Amino acid sequence: MLWFGFEADDLFAGGVCHFSVIKGILKANVGRFGKMVEIPLDFVDLNKCVEEKPCAFSIKLYESGAVWYVDDMPVAFAVFTDEVDIISSSKPYAIAYSPQPSINLPVLLDIDGGNVDKEWIWDGVHPWGLRVESGSKNGVIDINLSYTWDEKSSSMEVHPIPVPKKTYLLIEPEEDATLELYYLTKDRSSLIDEVKLRGNKLNVVPISVKGTIIRLIIRDCKDVNIAKAKISF
Known part of the structure; x- marks a missing residue:
């Protein structure tokens, strides 16, 4: 499993807003402890990012919602409420209601869930591939x-x-x-x-x-x- 984006240090208690790749399926994860949404992004073809050219994945976290991008195209939106509800997970973008995570989350890059006796090599996946820009609570x-x-x-x-x-x-x-x-x-x-x-x-x-x-x-x-x-x- 590969996780990348924003996540609190205390095991999700402060919230999460990131991408995950589990068994080859890209997902957008958002929310806080006990109330998290896992939005499937099956329509995003990860094979193209490997076979044709690397894709740029980015997340913008605001005080009222979040947006996930692949190559500058929005692929998921979250509107922050007390509800936990996926409204659509189909093209051109997925969309859901989610509780608001903290807007002061550290950056995360985590690979886990594999066989610890095996050496895993993820080509092109390393901390130097992460970029963090100055953000804004509004947009x-x-x-x-x-x-x-x-x-x-x-x-x-x-x-x-x-x-x-x-x-x-x-x-x-x-x-x-x-x-x-x-x-x-x-x-x-x-x-x-x-x-x-x-x-x-x-x-x-x-x-x-x-x-x-x-x-x-x-x-x-x-x-x-x-x-x-x-x-x-």
Whole structure:
């Protein structure tokens, strides 16, 4: 097993926010003692990082959430609440609710779980491969919304997005449409707002329901010219 990222010295009691590789599967781990989330990232092909070119793995830890990157592309988001809930673990990124770990965590690189009688060699894995940059408790991230078209309901369903703090949607539909916003947990989906969108015009839609994960449905529209989110952490 390979672990790398941030972890408290006292066996997770102060919290954890790192990547792990267990039996060839990449995961994002976050939370604190007794309340941790292990988010599978099966859609990330680790073989490419070995066979084609080395991948850069990075984590940004904020006061309201965390983001995991592979080659500067976000592959996982966590929104910090008291809940422990994985909402999605599929492309383009996984997303979950998690308790907040400490934002003052030491850096971790740990290899364990192997046969102690055998010499293990991990090519390219060593402490000199870790980089720690000056951080900030707040940040803003722009993402392109990923969506699928449902012909039966004539609607576009957007992959869940994190709303740790106030978030803005930038959507330009090809025609007038209706945007539905749903609060998501693992077991339920609740409509929280409905917004009319003007066609061929950039609509800026604020979302003020903080500490949530949101599902979006755009009805009566087959495509959009622009679909982005500006997310504050």
